[in-house]
Amino acid sequence: MKQRFSPVVLAMAAIAVAFIALPILAILVRAPWSDAWDIVAQKTTRDALLVSLQTSVIAACIASIIGIPLSWVLARSSGRGISVLRTISIVPIVLPPVVGGIALLAAFGRRGVVGQYLYDWWGVSLPFTRTAVVMAQVFVALPFFVLAVEAAFRQNDRHLEEAAETLGASPLRVFLTVALPLARPAIIAGFALSWARSLGEFGASITFAGSFPSKTQTLPMAVYELVSVDYQLSLVLSLLMVAISVAVLVGLRDRWMSGDEQ
């Protein structure tokens, strides 16, 4: 039978949807469509887009490479230490991004806890470089990857791993040939989520890497700087980011939005 809802509930649900949909639609309405292409073709825009794409793809790859082993360990261990580890791993989700940026400065800045040695011993200075952009993005995106993939590893059929063990497979082989392929859909989803999160990253990266055009300035930074100078341009850039975000969500639709497991 079809569920019946009270009009009050329906009205409030409608307000909730409108609250999110309206601002996004407003961008579409206000964007100067006729000049859009010229604006996108400008050097500032192209540079920001390039920096954004390059750093976010690298960040998503790094988040995946270090996130997979972490997710596996978290999924297959228990105990108090593991709970603490899990909490630490997902802190950036609830942390204000700008605080993440300050934390990265405190750790890797030229006088930072680790950064001072990097600078004194090897002359390496991370802040305000493109590497810093990537580090900030990995910092905020990694938890999204871990949440998605750890859940998948937990749901994997352990019986299949046992079968692999009886066939003589070492723990590493079991992981690579059974656990990993079975979690592939979640790994793809985790990659896409962490990529989308990296692409939208602003607070941590502007604090740790600064906003230097064609060097560390990403699309969100460009939008922020342009909003008071050239509102039209910032609208077009926002439109571009809406398009990218929607594309990611549509790509994940089957996996994420249907609400059930594969």
Next chain:
Amino acid sequence: MSLVLQGQVGRGEFSREVDVTVQHGEILAIVGANGSGKSTVLQTIAGIAALKSGRLSFDNVVWDEPITKIFTPAQDRHCGVVFQDLRLFPHLSLIANVAYGLRATGLSKQEAHARAAEELTLVGLDELADRKPGQVSGGERQRVALARALVLRPPVLLLDEPFASVDVSSRQGLRDLLPSLVQGYQGSVVLVSHDPEDVQALATNILAFG
């Protein structure tokens, strides 16, 4: 002496006393009601469950002895196991399933697949080699599970309700097939079943679990 298991098997709350000896070339059938711990015995021998007390040894090599903390991991025991729920790898083709254990021993993909193909031919599935487990019938999956265990020529073969997931019509075919597969096979076989006909057709010895 071959396979000797004396002690308490169990998982979680469940446990039971067991005294099992299986000689080379012998096929021991363990029969008994559901929940009497038959499958747990097989899992303990295979190394995916641990003894609670006592000792498990094969050819005088101790595999599991809680009091001395000796425990040989499943991967080093090389038992061939046909699980009740088969546990074929759903993401691998039938031939890759059969080749899995061979690859784990270090054989190249080419060699492993060549030998897996021979084994699939023995169980009559050579033409379905590239299908996935989800694309073949229950009886065919059962044969793949047998081939996957037997291709390694394991010193110990463990069969947990090997015909449970097969419909009656293909059951007889499998029953005829199995003896020919284990013919000349010098290992120790432990078969768990609640079907008297399976036991009659295959076993050389019977152990009843109350």
